[in-house]
Amino acid sequence: MGKKRIAFVFPGQGAQYVGMGKDIYENFSQVRELFEKAEDILGFNLRDLCFEGPMDKLKLTSFSQPAIFVVSLATLEALKISLPEISPEATAGLSLGEYTALVASEAISFEDGVNLVYKRGRFMEEASQINPGGMVSLLGLDYQTVEEICQETGVEIANLNCPGQIVISGKKDALEKAVNLAKEKKVKRAVYLEVSGPFHSSLMSPASEKLLRELNKIEIKPPRIPVVSNVTASFENNPEEIRGNLVKQINHTTRWEDSIRFLASSGITTFLEIGPGKVLSGLIRRIDDSLEVYNIETTQDMKLFPERISLA
CATH class of the missing domain: 3.30.70.250 (Malonyl-CoA ACP transacylase, ACP-binding)
Structure with missing residues (x-):
């Protein structure tokens, strides 16, 4: 595995489905602890929502964002335990997934991340009511x-x-x-698209203003693993630039294709999509079919991964 240059990528809103995260929750005590920690912050039963639904509630922006975020980080935790030898050289995430990437790279704490994405979802819903x-x-x-x-x-x-x-x-x-x-x-x-508002446009400016106030309350550190910004499609190491990009991200274009091309030009050959769904895997293959892409979501994915990557 040493020859592979790996990036971890994390999904955004739209990846949610009823039952996501249940397999790893049942198999890893550390995942159960992570869910409990998130529920203490959120104040609602995240497990029931992820595992049992209903989908009508799970797809609401204010619920889907923390749900996808927590399931993605729980999957990462399970991956670290199962395959500690896998070491990423970079991370990225689509929209909401950028927050997951920043927590994965230890730029933002898990607790601050949960709080931020929950509020981000609420602010986006509120902005959608102002500007449908x-x-x-x-x-x-x-x-x-x-x-x-x-x-x-x-x-x-x-x-x-x-x-x-x-x-x-x-x-x-x-x-x-x-x-x-x-x-x-x-x-x-x-x-x-099945979304509740005009996301990533200037109509989301009321949300970006509220998010800035929340981001100003938290500590952001230089990432331990380089993170690609959705706004610039390049690595961002400066905490203040990261803060500014997260604010801009809500009402600006998400440059996913450019982000993947940037990572590939930086020497990344292998992408692991960590969390629910396979949306990013499909996009990455269409961007550059020479790149290796793997979806890591279940205990079975982690068991099969060493064999799959050695055959590639």
Whole structure:
């Protein structure tokens, strides 16, 4: 395993599903302790929500964010116990996942992270009530074409996920105009996302202002493992820059494709998606199919991993 240059990546909102984390919870006492610690901070039964649902509640922004965050870090804890020899050279996370990466790299404490992502989810929901809207994934259009659609309709680019997949964000009527224009420009598909607001756009500015106040209350240290910022798509080591980027991240474009290309150009060859779902694994393969990608979510994944990576 020594020749592999590994990055850990962590999922964002949308990766949640009922039953996530249950397998590792049942198999690791350290994971059970982590859930208990999170529940003490959150004040609700996170285990029941993750393991039993209902999905309608789990997908609400203020619940899905702490749930995905805790399950991802619990999976990381189980991985460290199962395979202590695996050592990442870098970390990254999609949107919410950047907070997970910062806790994994010891820049932010677990306790502060739980509190932050719970409040971040609430602030995003509140901003969505002030500025209602949504998000649409456009498949098969290039950046320049989507930029023209944005200028003409007033929507904004929210996520640059992978080649041919760009997510736009905005008010409902502006999104409808944008989708109609995208169809004229021969979009392959326009998919409305199941989200409660126009995330990663200027309509989220009320949330970013509230988040800044919360971020100013906590200590951020230089990361022990380099973390890629969603906003800059490069490593950020300065605590004040990290703080500023987390504020900007809510109402600016998430540059995931650029982040993965940056890591690959830094010499990373192997990516481990740690936490619920396989969204990032799919995106990374579409960004660069020469990269090795593994999903680590269950005890079985950890058991099979040494054999899978040695065969790759």
